[in-house]
Amino acid sequence: MEFKTYPFTAKKYAGQVPKLDNGIETKRHAVTIVGGGPVGLAVALGLANHGVPSVLIEADDSVCYGSRAICISRRSLEIIERLGAVDGFLKTGLPWAGGRSFYRDTEVLHFTMPQDDNQKLPPMVNLAQYHIEQFLLDAAQQKSELIDIRWQTKVTAIESRADGATLRLSTPEGDYSLNTDWVVACDGGRSTIREALGLQLKGTSYEGRYVIVDIELDSDRPTERLAYFDPSSNPGSTVLVHKQPDNVWRIDYQLRDGEDAEQAVKPENVMPRVQSLLDMMGEHGAWAPIWITIYKANALTLESYRHERVLFGGDAAHLVPIFGVRGANSGIDDADNLAWKLAFVVRGLASEGLLDSYSDERVFAAHENLSYGTKSTEFMAPPSFAFELMRKAVLGLAIKHERVRSLINPRQTSAIAYTASPLNTPEAQSGAFEAGPAPGAVLTECSLTIVERGNARAAHLTDLITPRFTALHFSEDGRIPVEFAELEATLQEKKLPFKLIPVASHLHPETKSDHNWDHTGRLFAMYGARPGTVYLVRPDGHVLGRWHAAAAANVAAAIHHALQM
Template sequence: MNKAFKPYPFTAKQYKARVPELKQGVDAKRHAVTIVGGGPVGLAVALGLANHGVRSVLIEADDSVCYGSRAICISRRSLEIIERLGAVEGFLKTGLPWTGGRSFYRDTEVLHFTMPQDENQKLPPMVNLAQYHIEQFLLDAAEKRADLIDIRWQTRVKSIDARDDGATLQLTTADGDYALDTDWVVACDGGRSTIREALGLQLQGTSYEGRYVIVDIELDSERPTERLAYFDPSSNRGSTVLVHKQPDNVWRIDYQLRDGEDAEQAVKPENVMPRVQSLLDMMGEKGEWAPIWITIYKANALTLERYRHNRVMFAGDAAHLVPIFGVRGANSGIDDADNIAWKLAFVVKGLASPALLDSYSDERVAATHENLSYGTKSTEFMAPPSFAFDLMRRAVLSLAVKHPAVRSLINPRQTSAITYAQSPLNVADGDAFAAGPVPGAVLSEYPVTIAEGGQAREAHLTDLVSPRFTALCFSDEGDVPAGFNGLAETMRERGVPFRIVPLSARLHPETNGVHAWDHTGRLFERYDAKPGTVYLVRPDGHVLGRWHNARAAEVEAAITRALS
């Protein structure tokens, strides 16, 4: 075995800093939106804004996409968002899809779980993909939008002067310092956020004492892609070990340090290598392997109380730190980006009141608390914070060997789409619905046939989500409720992006505009829809309101109220 560290099977292109035209040390142009941080969240915000035609400047301190083992699992919901950003092709081509995993207690399998996956789904429940690939694919998409996304590499924020009318950022580069004036700032600068610190804000919550060593190795193996968890394995008694297969023959191994172990000593190669070898022997992996990356991780369950501070918004790790168990970190950040992008775009374009941005904080803070709730439970099981938790875990694992009913307690519930049940934007159901996504939920996926311009193609319901409000109008003949064509004209006059899509039980290719056909015969029943039912969908795919016998005035009022 070669014990020398090997480079990742990925070479990042390095980028040079760009200093704009200056007037007395100040960027000559005042910018509408400045994004601080060029990781997955910052790039997703920039791409989301670009989809609405809004320009942004993206500030990134590094000179390339990241190195090292960070986010590795991208959820179905994130893939749906990334598809709308124009970057999903690389994720699906390179990423390794998986649907479940196995947990072992000592030498016995005690859990085999499967995430929801059926014939209605377009995308896999999860793909494994290292963060350097995630960033590169998003960056590739951003470079295609260079007319709307100005990326400034090797540029650091020294300070920020945040005011009621915007902010001034003091920036430093290898070629000199300058100031940049901007109307809005989106801070996506990570767990050690410079912007958060400069504003004197602190994350609140719990930091756990348990620590994990994270090791990336290169290993050629035919083992299938699934999440593997080992509790008290023979290779590392008293520890918990997680294993994920990644593209390019890279394997991610996370193992818990025992109480009293010195973290500085624990990450030294001479201490890591024997543990990894022992694990691989236990798994029956006989191939040659080499280490690529070693670091240490400590679980945090922390969040800001609010994500909007006047003209500064926080997203991703700058806003919250979520335990890795259940893969909610990067995925929650991508959800942040999807939420803030359309709202900020509408505000910048004068289509909505700045108060719309308060709903970003309301919705995403609530989502973080939901993620933290599940993440905390998983963390306390994976790395027990006290003797009592450890005793409980051992009891559950022991019982699970012979009692299947106990096994669900072992599974760290994987991330899933969040429902904004208490969103101030929601229109409460006035009609009784027996099924279908409630206001605040994302669309439930189903296959449809989409006809447009005389051409028909098989697609899925989420393909109808776009950078606009969408009224899905269920009908028999591909028509729309009375008054809705007038509503569309009113929205056009107001400049509000809006589209009506008839959804019918049979195909009507002669229908003007876009028309969808429920060719499986499942959609009407699953949405408790009948002719005249309308689901109003936000630009991020969440349901704003639904009506069995919709009137144009109700839909117009819902949009107006959301943007007020």
């Protein structure tokens, strides 16, 4: 059987060598990003949103091949929308909201992810990594004046110092060195930067191995996550199936103990198992393989993501098991957290201590992701005989007992709240909130009406969040107190990105200023808000502080505290 090719064709890019003086680039750069995958591209786009230029170094000559990361969460879509790249994700990606798990030939779980009228974006979309990278790359190329992408460029050495770093680079056109104030290492699980600095990921590596196969298959089966435990096609193991765009299907199946990995990925051994699976699923259409690889689950992280002027993100910082789709999504969250903080430091708006909070928050998030990922991994690929017995018992009981089925739940990724972040403004005991996102949490989505220059349009709360600090001021009529208007003017004079946004509980035609109207009546209740309530939101959409009877001084102090860590 011959291999098909992906419907997507990657464009090849040539490397380049800049102007040099004795083998050293004449220009010193503010930020150099190593790695042009989803995380590196997201960091570059995030910096560009703040007007900060970067050089992005990529060893390859195109976006990747193979599906790799395929599930993009709602939280990631919110981030990607702020980066200006979401249209392709929504146009091409296949949305889904749940999935099914089977034990042998019996369905034992049908789960759904949160989805209601308040939501703007789907809980998850399936999209192969080559599409993900291409859509982010397309957006980056629209900002070429701020994002300098250098293909076919490999890092061969790094000299890190307290005031920056020197990178030694190799290209087909010749080698050279580059000086930079900051390095962002997004160069994957085999990070050259991490190895050069002598850093090691710590945690657990699992023995269970999975063969990953992409196939082309035309099917009208709905898009959902499918998991098969001890199926007839691969007895004693687990199989995962995801439908992707362009009639591409991703199949992950577990190898049995003792199977040779080198033999397992040979087409003559893969094809019969895939055919057996498709027969079991009732898929009888013609199909062809596209890509085969092998995967081993790791739950590993660096202890710190900042090392002087070098910052780590994505797989260079942590390796998360694929179960629960936390890999690429956690990397995109890294990029979102880091980009605004690094931009504020580069622009002289914040102290370098702000970058320590990046490490604090994202290491905490990594441990949360690893905890959930580990639970899912131990169920999907039991690491011991005891775990195997437990799984068999749960799956057997789940056939007849609904209460047991929650133990099979794959625990799909969700936004992580930085509840212990040093940036958070502590809440006063008096005037406590009865509802709404607390400091460190992301905004809860809700539909509303935006009124601009007398014109009203349907929108969502996340539409109001752009790369800046945002203060949501709740009132009856949308009028802004004078002291808040003065604060906004003062911060803008200091070139600090800040916007005060009024949210009204009622539509008042006589209110001439732009405002936003809670037309459903849900927003105020969801946020525990009343007239005078203020939510202060970070550029990455996390709540920094909230007050019921806020003064402008409260908001100013919270921003100052965050930026002068």
